[in-house]
Ligand code: VG1
């Protein structure tokens with residue numbers, strides 16, 4: 001089988017966003033569209049020649065077809081071995097784990113994460129490097145640049161491979177090995193957490209939980225780990241079979257999209273613990289009995305309690321959070337006497353800090369938490385971490401969080417999303433804010449004085465690379481913040497994200513309703529950014 005060279009022409013717009021290239025399935029189905037981007041990966045990643053490539057995805061519509069295309073192109077581009085998850089399935093954190101464990105030169109993950117799936121919905125592709133983490137900004141820029149000059153790609157004429165049975169088969173000069181998508185990942189979890197303690201917690205019969213896989217990739221992982229290895233009752237995992245259209249929903253674990261699970265944690269028969277993960281398994285939502293843990297608080301609680309978990313019992317070296325994430329973790333880091341970093345949005349910015357062992361834990365407000373065990377955020381990992389804490393501390397989720405607030409103060413936090421906004425209007429809004437920034441410091445808005453106002457820029461402390469224009473920050477004396485940025489993962493118009501935070505040290509004021517408590521700040525943000533006038537939207541589409 002000799003590789004064939006196919007002529008092609010560049011497509012506009014193949015620039016990866018916050019997490020890979022995401023477009024409508026219909027866009028990816030255009031002849032040569034996927035191929036061009038995949039060839040740009042091979043052209044910018046010479047280490048893959050003669051190396052090992054991990055391939056898998058979240059099971060969404062077009063996953064299997066895309067994997068066959070990628071495997072033929074990998075063989076034609078001289079990859080020696082491809083490791084593919086059975087059925088084309090690999091969660092994002094499992095792919096990261098497998099790249100590291102098998103010392104692969106990289107991995108291609110097919111996912112648009114929490115975006116809906118199906119013929120009319122979204123598809124995505126991202127490249128992770130040999131450390132198991134998302135390609136850096138300079139690498140994704142190099143890929144993008146390559147897509148703009150590409151004139152050929154390499155592939156093989158070959159029939160589709162059977163991806164549903166474990167084992168090896170040749171494809172040209174490459175070996176394709178179909179592997180169990182779960183076992184390496186499950187073994188890693190078992191090495192980090194006290195499975196006996198969690199098993200005992202389930203055995204008490206006093207503890208009831210559900211894990212909502214949202215018809216997405218974590219179903220098989222959660223079933224094997226929670227029901228199989230930890231002895232949770234059968235049926236603990238709900239919506240546990242990955243479906244190409246995720247059952248028609250948004251596989252996004254938040255209060256808006258995981259309502260079925262949220263309802264189970266409320267009322268007279270409420271669960272003790274509820275958790276959910278997203279399309280590709282890297283996000284998590286943590287719920288207690290009638291209690292929602294904000295992702296920002298979750299990171300802070302995990303950092304404060306890490307020493308109680310076997311994998312982190314020696315302590316943590318540092319913490320990092322994305323800029324819009326609340327400053328709750330900063331307070332823990334200060335008390336532990338470890339470093340704390342503020343990075344731009346997106347997991348790729350944590351990679352260098354993790355590789356350099358400057359941080360052990362990191363997280364984002366967007367339901368992402370993780371550690372140095374892989375180089376991606378990891379939904380099931382966060383759930384197991386919480387279960388381990390519940391088993392050791394023998395307290396409810398709410399009690400653990402309330403105690404945390406008493407100790408560190410509470411960072412009230414909310415995010416308001418305005419989705420599918422006209423792109424020009426959204427750009428105009430951000431430009432308007434940027435122009436406003438120099439005049440804000442010192443001004444008193446709604447009774448609070450502005451301490452600083454800037455467009456966030458980040459200098460990576462390890463390689464010195466600079467990332468600018470990462471979101472508008474307005475900080476007040478006393479710790480409140482308003483942050484605004486445009487999403488880099490959407491596929492339709494623009495999504496405006498408004499992040500709001502205020503700090504309350506007084507334990508007597510820790511039980512306020514979040515939206516009520518944040519009202520003054522919400523109004524300041526709307527007015528400053530002229531949201532309604534510029535976008536025509538009076539209220540956000542999604543509040544988390
Ligand atoms: C969003 C989140 C960001 C996250 C990214 C990928 O990006 O805000 O924190 O890293 O999604 O997550 P944006 O640019 O839309 O705000 V995942 O689970 O969709 O891969």
Ligand code: CO
Nearest residue numbers: 113278280282
């Ligand atoms: Co995701």
